[in-house]
Amino acid sequence: MTSSLLVLTATDVRSLLSGCERDVIRAVEAAYITHDRGKSSLPQASRLGFADNPVDRILAIPAYIDDGGGLACVKWIASVPANTQRGLDRAHALIILNQRATGRPVAVLEGSIISAQRTAASAAAAAKRLHHGVRPSAFGFIGCGLINFEIARFLGAVWPETMRFIAFDIEPSRSLAFCERIGQIAPGAQCHAADRLQDVLAEAPLVSFATTEIRPHVSEIKPDNSKHSADWTKHGAGQVILHISLRDLCPAIIINNINLVDDATHVCTSATSLHLAEQTCGHRDFIACTLGSLLSGRSSLPRDTHKAKIFSPFGLGLLDLAVARLALARATERGLGQEIGEMLPVPWRMS
Numbered sequence: 001m002t003s004s005l006l007v008l009t010a011t012d013v014r015s016l017l018s019g020c021e022r023d024v025i026r027a028v029e030a031a032y033i034t035h036d037r038g039k040s041s042l043p044q045a046s047r048l049g050f051a052d053n054p055v056d057r058i059l060a061i062p063a064y065i066d067d068g069g070g071l072a073c074v075k076w077i078a079s080v081p082a083n084t085q086r087g088l089d090r091a092h093a094l095i096i097l098n099q100r101a102t103g104r105p106v107a108v109l110e111g112s113i114i115s116a117q118r119t120a121a122s123a124a125a126a127a128k129r130l131h132h133g134v135r136p137s138a139f140g141f142i143g144c145g146l147i148n149f150e151i152a153r154f155l156g157a158v159w160p161e162t163m164r165f166i167a168f169d170i171e172p173s174r175s176l177a178f179c180e181r182i183g184q185i186a187p188g189a190q191c192h193a194a195d196r197l198q199d200v201l202a203e204a205p206l207v208s209f210a211t212t213e214i215r216p217h218v219s220e221i222k223p224d225n226s227k228h229s230a231d232w233t234k235h236g237a238g239q240v241i242l243h244i245s246l247r248d249l250c251p252a253i254i255i256n257n258i259n260l261v262d263d264a265t266h267v268c269t270s271a272t273s274l275h276l277a278e279q280t281c282g283h284r285d286f287i288a289c290t291l292g293s294l295l296s297g298r299s300s301l302p303r304d305t306h307k308a309k310i311f312s313p314f315g316l317g318l319l320d321l322a323v324a325r326l327a328l329a330r331a332t333e334r335g336l337g338q339e340i341g342e343m344l345p346v347p348w349r350m351s
Helices: 010-017 021-036 081-086 112-130 146-158 172-185 197-203 251-255 273-281 291-296 317-334
Strands: 005-008 046-049 057-065 071-079 091-099 105-110 139-142 164-168 190-193 206-209 240-243 258-261 287-290 309-312 338-340
Touching: 005 010, 005 317, 010 105, 010 112, 010 317, 021 057, 021 112, 021 146, 021 291, 021 317, 057 317, 071 112, 071 317, 091 112, 091 317, 105 112, 105 317, 112 146, 112 240, 112 258, 112 291, 112 309, 112 317, 139 146, 139 197, 146 172, 146 206, 164 172, 164 197, 172 190, 251 273, 251 309, 258 291, 287 291
Parallel strands: 005 105, 139 164, 139 206, 164 190, 206 240, 240 309, 258 287, 258 309
Antiparallel strands: 005 338, 046 057, 057 071, 071 091, 091 105
16 A cells, blocks of 8 residues: 655646547546435535635635545645735635545645636536527627636537627726637627626627626616616516526526526525525525436426526535646556655554
């Protein structure tokens, strides 16, 4: 029995997952289906908050997929929104993989890349089903950070023919930089930096929200004149919304449209828009089904062209496990990573 531990750095993880968007999407879809069959263990995340700044947090997210893979994981991920003003990424993470049979840790991976890609793969998997295979004429992005950039990449892997992008951020320089990055990964694409959030909703049939907002700012009533508010009544019919940041839409929008989630118990917590909607109406009947049940064929979505279809994923740890396992398998094949020998102690009875 080895006592070593494999460490995969950010450079390793990025290399191992480079160009593998479709493989990552398939791994995420398989994890959702296994979860839908009840063959997973997914406790609520443990949240470490800070009194001096309530938007900062560190989460411990454990997960296990009972599909023969033989590994469990925990992701330790910190989110500090002010990092973007410091020239740093908002999130930093590590993922630890343990053998299910013995409990021994076998690998530590840089986790923020995996976290971003599993989020993007989840969004792309949902978008494929919500669009019923029809190619969107344009992709819209509200919030121009890493998560929406990864979602743009993964949507591009699903629909490479879509070459029109519209982006908005409350900080105009970020939307301009976002469009420049889109031009680098999709030569020939048209990427427009919108002046208002409203413009993205008006122009794109598929819109992804990935912001740092902590309370709803898109409502069904006449908005104020700020650039980041919007009047939902002018848009929404037949639109697909990837509500990745979970707190952008007012409860009425959630209640009055078609909702797809990853896990109802997880997503109706922590003052998400769906949690607020549940508190408003006293039930969760506004949730049509989960992505896992849709993928497995147990459920279907109503085809009401007068309503928006909204995907609100809480972000399940089993997706981090699925993508981390994929990275570890590729690392083993290629001999990548740094092996730290004698990381674990000799068993007590043998010492």
